[in-house]
Amino acid sequence: MFIRRSLGIFVLLALFAAPFTNAQKADGAxxxxxxRAHMEFLASDxxxxxxxxxxxxxxxxxxxxxxxxxxxxxxxxxxxSPGKRSYIxxxxxxxxxxxxxxxxxxxxxxxxxxxxxxxxxxxxxxxxQATKGGLQKVAAGGSPEAGKISLIRYDQSxxxxxxxxxxxxxDSPAAAVLIxxxxxIRAGWDRxxxxxxxxxxxxGLTRGTQTSVIFVSSAAAEALSKLxxxxxxxxxxxxxxxxxxxxxxxVGKIEGSDPxxxxxxxLLSAHMDHIGERPNAPGEDKILNGADDDAxxxxxxxxxxxxxxxxxxxxxxxxxxxxxxxEAGGFGSRYFGANLPFPKENFVANLQFEMIGRPDPxxxxxxxWLTGYDRSNLGAELAKRGAKIVNDPHPQQNFFQRSDNYNxxxxxxxxxxxxxxxxxxxxxxPSDEVGTIDFAHMTRSINSMVSPVTWLLNSDFRPxxxxxxxxxx
Numbered sequence: 001m002f003i004r005r006s007l008g009i010f011v012l013l014a015l016f017a018a019p020f021t022n023a024q025k026a027d028g029a030x031x032x033x034x035x036r037a038h039m040e041f042l043a044s045d046x047x048x049x050x051x052x053x054x055x056x057x058x059x060x061x062x063x064x065x066x067x068x069x070x071x072x073x074x075x076x077x078x079x080x081s082p083g084k085r086s087y088i089x090x091x092x093x094x095x096x097x098x099x100x101x102x103x104x105x106x107x108x109x110x111x112x113x114x115x116x117x118x119x120x121x122x123x124x125x126x127x128x129q130a131t132k133g134g135l136q137k138v139a140a141g142g143s144p145e146a147g148k149i150s151l152i153r154y155d156q157s158x159x160x161x162x163x164x165x166x167x168x169x170x171d172s173p174a175a176a177v178l179i180x181x182x183x184x185i186r187a188g189w190d191r192x193x194x195x196x197x198x199x200x201x202x203x204g205l206t207r208g209t210q211t212s213v214i215f216v217s218s219a220a221a222e223a224l225s226k227l228x229x230x231x232x233x234x235x236x237x238x239x240x241x242x243x244x245x246x247x248x249x250x251v252g253k254i255e256g257s258d259p260x261x262x263x264x265x266x267l268l269s270a271h272m273d274h275i276g277e278r279p280n281a282p283g284e285d286k287i288l289n290g291a292d293d294d295a296x297x298x299x300x301x302x303x304x305x306x307x308x309x310x311x312x313x314x315x316x317x318x319x320x321x322x323x324x325x326x327e328a329g330g331f332g333s334r335y336f337g338a339n340l341p342f343p344k345e346n347f348v349a350n351l352q353f354e355m356i357g358r359p360d361p362x363x364x365x366x367x368x369w370l371t372g373y374d375r376s377n378l379g380a381e382l383a384k385r386g387a388k389i390v391n392d393p394h395p396q397q398n399f400f401q402r403s404d405n406y407n408x409x410x411x412x413x414x415x416x417x418x419x420x421x422x423x424x425x426x427x428x429x430p431s432d433e434v435g436t437i438d439f440a441h442m443t444r445s446i447n448s449m450v451s452p453v454t455w456l457l458n459s460d461f462r463p464x465x466x467x468x469x470x471x472x473x
Contacts, residue, residue, distance in 0.1 A: 029450075065250045094202075135231040146174065149233035175211075181216065265348060266316055296354075355420070378414055378416060385455045414463040
């Protein structure tokens with residue numbers, strides 16, 4: 001009750017602070033004042049870092065919903081009564097951890113390894129209370145088999161292939177997947193391991209909720225690799241009480257005007273959550289505001305929504321989705337992809353906007369880049385129509401697999417992320433604040449996408465993956 005009343009007050013304040021439609025420029029151009037207005041609310045200290053699944057994430061969703069309503073965009077979230085929808089889409093998540101550290105045993109059962117942080121093995125996510133299966137040694141490029149305990153040894157020469165396989169593991173049919181650690185993974189254990197010793201079930205999401213994904217040390221991987229193929233492996237432990245939480249998407253749409261093309265859908269998206277507060281952060285500032293990550297992307301999408309709603313209706317239908325819990329596992333986009341509000345065959349393309357708040361020194365000053373540019377013909381076609389987007393200059397970072405677009409791309413949908421992240425050191429730090437945003441760059445960047453996106457919405461062009469580049473294959 002207290003949260004709901006607080007949310008209402010915050011939303012009212014946000015509405016008074018936000019720009020009104022009749023104050024926009026007559027030509028529909030995006031201006032810096034409006035960009036700043038969204039950013040100063042979404043990334044303010046009052047929002048406490050919009051932690052995944054928190055009331056502040058919901059508040060961000062309600063703010064963006066109120067903007068869509070103001071712009072005349074139709075709600076496309078949950079059905080709240082027959083024929084009537086909300087902008088908000090609620091996703092129920094059940095997490096269950098272990099009362100005591102789980103253990104892995106093999107063979108006769110006398111060979112047991114406790115799944116403890118910092119020793120032989122660390123749990124990234126458990127898919128079920130107890131897991132059993134025969135050992136499968138997965139070669140580079142191979143796939144986990146149904147019901148198996150699949151061991152993947154890391155191949156330093158195949159970073160992109162490993163990242164691609166890792167993203168697909170959450171949908172694999174294996175009982176569990178054991179992944180050999182890397183130095184990068186080990187360095188991150190202090191921050192992530194304790195938080196993720198649990199298994200998660202998302203209501204309405206049938207794929208990717210039951211596979212256990214576990215990192216093991218190189219020593220443990222070596223020991224397991226010496227076992228015979230098919231050796232029985234057991235993983236389990238005593239469970240704690242389940243915890244039910246929620247996350248939210250905020251979704252709106254403009255129906256296409258063309259009798260034929262109107263059935264086709266373009267999705268413009270961003271994620272509205274961030275990390276929240278970090279009590280152990282050095283210094284006095286404990287709030288991770290997430291200005292660049294990803295209030296900037298939300299601002300881009302909501303301003304594109306305003307411009308598109310103000311003009312003539314596009315021929316194609318356009319959805320605007322602000323996803324929740326990207327930072328906690330991409331639950332919002334995974335749920336959306338598994339429960340599409342339209343037939344999958346009508347899904348033409350997705351453009352996700354992420355971290356466009358500052359220019360990237362690796363490209364020209366007025367350029368953005370597109371993750372996976374060389375995977376499909378979408379980027380090149382948008383560039384022909386004036387989009388100042390180029391190939392991702394940081395391929396070693398595997399950004400294509402690290403945003404919500406990938407959850408859709410894994411279904412075969414042409415989905416990419418637009419960004420200008422230059423690997424700045426404020427990433428996931430309290431210093432990612434509004435004061436670090438280059439508003440001139442950000443305003444130019446969003447404006448540069450208006451014409452190309454408008455073209456895409458009024459064109460019969462359907463992007464395709466290049467041969468061998470479809471993440472679903």
